[in-house]
Amino acid sequence: MTWKRWSYMDHWITRTPQGPRQPSFNRKHTERYLRQLEALEFTGFDTFSFALPVYAGLYGSVGAFERVLQDHGFAGLTGVFSAYPYATDFAAPHRRETHDRIVADFERTAAAVEGSAVENVIVMPTNTYFHVEPVTDETIKVTAELWNRVGALLAQRGLALGCHFEFWGAIRTEEELALFFEHTDPDLVGFFCDTAQHTIAGVDPLALFRRYRERCRGFHFKDTHNVDDFEAYRTPPDAELMATGVPRWFYEMGTPGGLVDFPALMREILDSGFDGWLTVEHDKADLGGGDFAESTAVAKWYIDNVLASARAGAAR
Template sequence: MTWTKWSYMDHWVTETPQGPQPPSFNRAYMDRYVKQLSALGFTGFDTFFFYLHMLGGMYGSVPGFERFLQDNGFEKITGIFSAYPSATRYTAPHVRETHDRIVADCTNTLRTCEGLTGVENFIVMPTSTYWQTEPVTDDTIKVVADLWNRVGKLTLEHGMTTTCHFEFWGAIRTRPQLELFFEYTDPEYVYFFCDTAQHTIAGVDPIQMFRDYRDRCTGFHFKDTKNVDEHEAYRTPPDPELMAPHVTRWFYEMGEGGLVDFPALMKEIVASGYDGWLTVEHDKAELGGGSYAEATAVAKWYIDNVLAEAEAEARRGLESVR
């Protein structure tokens, strides 16, 4: 048996007559994008909350877009990503007074997803940037946890799991901070989404995180990095992903000599009995002349060859134990 639940997180940029643009440039580009993911064999699609209205306009409705995905071999929209990377006076997860607004935003997003086959993950960035949030105290983490407990209860009522995707530049980034956050959040309402590159950059072992929080893990972003943040880049205002002085490109596709041990993670996933979606994400793949299209194809090649072998090896190991 080979893992079939591979989804793709929508970050693409493609060439258009108006220069490099997201495939949402127009319907024809979006159609071509979906067909390309389909050709490689992806069957799940994750996207950002802020794309939902545009997709609805382009395909008649968000379920209309999902039907186009399904016509091309996809099972469904699997995850919706919601985030407040920049803290504002309206929305800042570490500011309790903004929580009602954030909950209202999440309610609107959930409403936009009505009629879909069954989005599984409501993926959230639990905090804004570190530099806007610091000092990060236990109380700060408690305030943030309270917000996502509320949102988690809400999304569960709509059949979606609130699952937290941590950034290396977010306010909750170290292992002790992560542990405290999960201690403060209700395991029934708040789950863990493992972005392999983000944790590695922050100096956290993503495989150990998965091992320790297996029961709360509901998804992954399989992406790689070649750097651990050794110069406190996470504190760079206003944005460490593109403005860190020592590292110009943080994220890479699998199989390009990065730091994440994906075969080991794959074996750990199989051994654990996890049976959810595995998501490929490319973020800023165009930096240095790269192409999202090629990065996606190369990553899928890695899945079909290297990870498939790791998976098979893990399954053989499980069989031999039985």
């Protein structure tokens, strides 16, 4: 099996004369970045909503940037990620008074990608856990109300909403996930499976995919070496970078000690008939002296040499 729809999540950091920077530092670095992804045969490109004006500024418009992507063999922009890590007076999904403001943000995001190849708008549905706690059924239901609204708005514009849960977010356990999905419309609010985040939270991403297959909009394929069994998810001000004893949570596929069973997940995906994008994500690959280009190449080697041998019908 050779899966054709691999996309890349836009986390890359590169060396510049001014130190490590995002490639959108300038066109030269963006070109080098895209060539490296092209060489590794990625054909989808996911980025952040806050990066859209950056790329538009660099190339004249989002459409012009997408044409650059297409010149490098991509189908185009394929996904946009938005998040509100902190609860503020302006954005707190568990507080109804902020919902209008958040919906307006997604009106702008949808307008920014109109006419592009974007299929998925991926969101972090909650703020960080310590800003929401106590997490209750009520906070989850109010959060579900918001994403039903956003999902409806996006559906009218031909976009799918995928909810991407973090191990440090305010919906993280199987029970919380189930309550959230129970109160959201499956046609409007999708599931976006981040393999590492769920694993860290102690939830099996393969089991989640089996359970929410019908509403799964995509994946972030990344690995971890640690399960959070010491309430690191409550670490203020940030659990991803400041947890005691775990300076780095995320790794590319194919490292020793990786906890995610990617071959099993791949077989499950093939069995399911899922035909969306599979997205490689390297979040903070530079920690501890890592390198995004190398991490991406190692992941691609894993795709070509391990996942490519997965066969449908062998999942169970």
